Amino acid sequence: MNVVFLACGYPPEMQQYTRGLAEVGASVYGVGDAPRERLAPSFKQYLTDYLQVPKLLDEDDVVARVAAWMRGRAVDRIEANWEVMVMTAARLREALGIPGMSVDVVRGFRDKQIMKERAIAAGLRVPRSARARSAAEAHAAAAKLGYPLVLKPISGAGSADTYEVGSERELDQTLARTQHVRELSIEEFIDGEEFTFDCVCIDGKPAFMNVAQYLPKPLIARTNEWISPVITTVRELRQPAVADGIKLGYGVLSALGMGTGFTHMEWFRKPSGEVVFGEIGCRPGGAHLVDQMNYTCDIDLFREWARAVCWHSFEASTVRKYNTSIIFKRARGQGRITKIVGLREFMRKYGEFVMEEKLLPLGSQRRNWKQTLLSDGFIILRHPDWRIANQLADIAANEITMYAE
C-alpha cells in the first residue's frame, strides 16, 4: 500500500496522520515544503520517501512535481488532510488514475456556493445565498436576501474576512474592507447555536461520527479578543437536540458524494429547533478537534483515518465516554506572557479532569489570536456529565487569566 500524503509535516498534526498511515502498514511518500534535513527523526521514521516542493500552495507545480516523482512507481492512494491541499490531491488522483474523490466532488467541499447548491438540490435546509464578484453583485444579492446578512469569502477558513452585515451602509463599509477577496458568498444570517458534525467515512458512510458545540459561535469568538472560546464534544449523540443535525449531516454527505476520509461540517440550530447547514470540508477539523474526539472515546483517530483510507476498515471503539472541552486562552496586553493567574488553583481543584494544559509558558511571545484559534494556548478537559464538563470549561474560561507585557 503506497500512499502519497500531501503536506505530511505541517500543520503539526499532519505528522500524526503520517504516523497513522505507517502504523496501518502503508509506505508513506510524504510531500512538504520543509527541507528533508529539517524533519525531526521521530517523524522521519514514518516516511518511506520525501519530496520537498518549493511552494505547497502552487497547485500546478505540486501536481507536476509529484507526478514526475511517482513515475514508474505504484501508487495506491493520494491523500491530504489540510484544507488548502485537498484539491491538489484530487487533481493528482485524476492525473495518475488513482481511486478516491474526484476534482468535481472535492469542488463541492471547497466552493461554498457549489456546496450549498448541491445541498439545496438534495432538499436540505441551507442559508439562502448568492455569489458576488463585485460591489454591484453584492448589492443585488442583498436586495434579494434582505438584512441581516453574512458576508464571507467563497473559499474561506478560520472566519477570516467574515462579517455580519445589518444594513446597506454596513454593506458598503464591509465591501470596502474585503476588496482583496475575489469572490464573496453573501448569506442569510442564521441566528442560533452552532455545532460541528465530524466523520471518518468509508465510501461516504460514517464509520465514526462526532458532534461538538461552539460556545460562543465562532464568528463572535473570532471577533472579540476578551472571549475564551470553548468547544465541547457531545457525548450523548442520541438526544433529540442533536439528532436533526446528524440527519442533516448524513444528507449533506450523500448530496456531495463523499468518499473515504475525514469530514468536518458546521450546522446551526435555531431557537425554533430548525437545523440549518453551515459548511463542510472533506478533511478533519483543526485546532485539536481530533484530539478532543480521541479523548471522547479513548481512541486514536489519526490511525483509524489511515485504516479507513488504506483498507476501508475502522477498528476503534465508537463508544462515547466523555464530553471533552477545549478552552482557548488569550492574554490581556501585548508582547510576552508575564503572568498566569488562577491556573494553579484550577489545576489543584480540577486537575483530575484535565487532559492537556498547553498554555504558553511565561516569557513566550503572544500568538496572533486573529490568525490562529490556538491563541495563547489551551486546556483540554473531559467529564462524563455534559453539564459538569461545561461548568469546568466555564471556570477555566473565566477564572484563568493570562497577562502579557
Ligand SMILES: Nc1ncnc2c1ncn2[C@@H]1O[C@H](COP(=O)(O)OP(=O)(O)OP(=O)(O)O)[C@@H](O)[C@H]1O
Ligand atoms: N449564514 C450564516 N449565519 C450566521 N452565522 C454565520 C453564517 N455563515 C457563517 N457564519 C458564522 O461565521 C463563522 C465562519 O463562517 P464559515 O464557517 O462559513 O467560514 P470559515 O472561515 O470556513 O470557518 P472556519 O473557522 O470553520 O474555518 C461560522 O462559524 C459562523 O459562526
Ligand SMILES: [Mg+2]
Ligand atoms: Mg467554519
